[in-house]
Amino acid sequence: MPREIRLNAFDMACVGHLQHGMWTHPADRSVNYKRLDHWLDMARLLERGLFDGLFLADVLGVYDVLDGSPDAALRSAAQVPLLDPAVLVPAMAAVTTQLGFGITANLSYEAPYLFARRMSSLDHITGGRVGWNIVTGYLDSAARAMGLPAQGAHDDRYDAAEEYMELVYRLWEESWAEDAVRADRMAGIYADPARVRRIRHEGRQHRLDALHLVEPSPQRTPVLYQAGASARGQAFAARHAECVFLNGGPAPAVAQQVAALRAATSRPIRVFVGATLVLGRTEAEAQAKLDDWRAHASVEGALAHASASLGVDFGKYGLDEPITAESNAIQSNLLALARAGGGLATKRTLMDQFILGSRQRPMVGAAGRIAEELIAYAEATGVDGFNLSRTVTPACLEDVVELLVPELQSRGAYKTAYGPGTYREKLFGAGPRLAPPHPAALLRR
């Protein structure tokens, strides 16, 4: 039997997520991102396709590095305007019973007491179907929106994140003992005060002295996702993450990343790798679809996004001028991009890679062949599944559900029914709560 493949849909509550410009395709429905039925239909479709989850990205601030202005991002709707992803989850939970929901939340700007309550509330009402993609943000524009001159330095953000995690773990896991809620109508006792503990915390970033406002939810701590690629990010993932997102790339390099992640912790880690699929019943149909979609790619949106992600204003460069970056990390990113594009890091080589308006090269082909490629990739790398970014939506997801999933199933690489229980139980086949040696589990009484 091949390795089981899991699928997540990767989306964002906005018009243009990663594949910029696709909203201009006549079949695309991304402009309905602010309508509830758009998301309800998507949740039903994903559950029909036995997706593990829908992951909603989020970013505070706007992409204003290109030409030093947000204009390109606004024109191309590159992640702006953007709704709060947390408001979509309860509605989708109302029309599904199995699908998991991951949301990205930036711990640099969320008060831990309020954030912990919101996540616990979501975990209750979804019956334990919530995950959290932990991010610390990377945009100065977000810092300015929050009244700060600029974001903190990368490693300082990770220090603050460590403190934040400890604090929310204490609220989620320590404040209410497992047997705190009695709900005894005859005795008139709802909770046993002796089993509810005040959390007192005085740290560098946060102070708090409070009970957690919410009784234990099915999972207590939401399923923890992380995507940090830096050394510090990897150490953070090894300590906290249950699932890790990787950007993807050639199998040998990803296999190495996966092995390093798994070697860094004794806990099981599920790894999802980003993928963009263009599927057809035949190779020709898929290729025609790519050509059709590609005509709608927005280079402007892709440049606005890439400029902000890398912190390099591509507007300053001529088409064939070598692009240089101040920091070594960014320069090495640029070189990697240039290598992928087969040449120097220039605006032209970069733009050549925006096949569907993003830097991620799509996998294009007949669903059966793509199924085999995904299976082979999972075998070669050890990843557990794929995080599928949207192109022309919902057509791209309908293709996955109708064409790809049956091909994966017929090869024994995809489930034919959901497993029981919460999101965590479905992912790991164990209990609904974090287990030792995870640091959160050690706080539970």
Place this chain on the structure above:
Amino acid sequence: MPREIRLNAFDMACVGHLQHGMWTHPADRSVNYKRLDHWLDMARLLERGLFDGLFLADVLGVYDVLDGSPDAALRSAAQVPLLDPAVLVPAMAAVTTQLGFGITANLSYEAPYLFARRMSSLDHITGGRVGWNIVTGYLDSAARAMGLPAQGAHDDRYDAAEEYMELVYRLWEESWAEDAVRADRMAGIYADPARVRRIRHEGRQHRLDALHLVEPSPQRTPVLYQAGASARGQAFAARHAECVFLNGGPAPAVAQQVAALRAATSRPIRVFVGATLVLGRTEAEAQAKLDDWRAHASVEGALAHASASLGVDFGKYGLDEPITAESNAIQSNLLALARAGGGLATKRTLMDQFILGSRQRPMVGAAGRIAEELIAYAEATGVDGFNLSRTVTPACLEDVVELLVPELQSRGAYKTAYGPGTYREKLFGAGPRLAPPHPAALLRR
């Protein structure tokens, strides 16, 4: 024709809201507060009864003044544990099309940039059905949960609230011009950058330099509710509120309050007064229901709540010992309570008023007679409707929908269908947006 009466349901995402102890009644379903179907069923019921809205209270912190501990509140589930009300709204919006949703949010602890985005997101996905009950909080336990030694002084909180309102108005009304979103697929232009403005604010409490992340929602600013009873609270309401909650009481006193509110502003103001109903098909049936429910009232929960609300630890007093308070405002509250109880302000006179576990005296009777009382009260006071607190739930709301609403309708005092449009349009019969002279409307371009 009698004055039209509007109904709101007043609830909270917890076991015990105002009528403490009712959850111990065998027919009560409040313990299901953490299950989505509980709220979906309630939303459907309220929409069937043509309620204007469901209002969800919220309070950060716990009631820990009685005996200097949260124990009584925890035992009796007096507003603890408590979910984030904002997570319930999207789910209920998914199963209704007309019902409005009000949520209480404490502006002392919410970052304006994030809060404005959340409310705009809710307004979009509900199709303009969102209201905000503006509060500044009153519990030291909330301040401690947020890392502060104690809450700010009453008038300082209102100063901060004025700054906060200006800032969120600018995000909601000024940042995106009415014609900023073009969504032009052919031109590939989603938003016109020239019509999106950065908001820069440097105030005493907040700094911000950002675009609002969300394009204009149906109502832009949610319907604004306020309940402040102090002179400063009334001035705040006159400037900002579209709807005001009053606690209720004898008609002449309420008529005076309503007249003062309306005299303080040239804008139309809808006034909702709190009411607790115990309804039957006959007087005897209603009285039997009261007796049955009353046997489940929790004096402990009521004391915990009242102690925290008044800031007086009733645990220190003997049953018949006169209760004294340091502040004049609290002492006058106590005297008012004592007068209502017909004697001295003592724990016994206070406890005698906890008929259904709260200080609000229920209206008990056959639905037809109660309908006439409500109509007469509305005529005598000029209030627009009633904010109905839950007792034994959902039985109490089923009684309203099945018994009271038809009686009001047959007397021409209640709508027989929803009006068109957003929550604001349904409330005021005008447009979906705030209109001048409201300060928010003046910021719109």
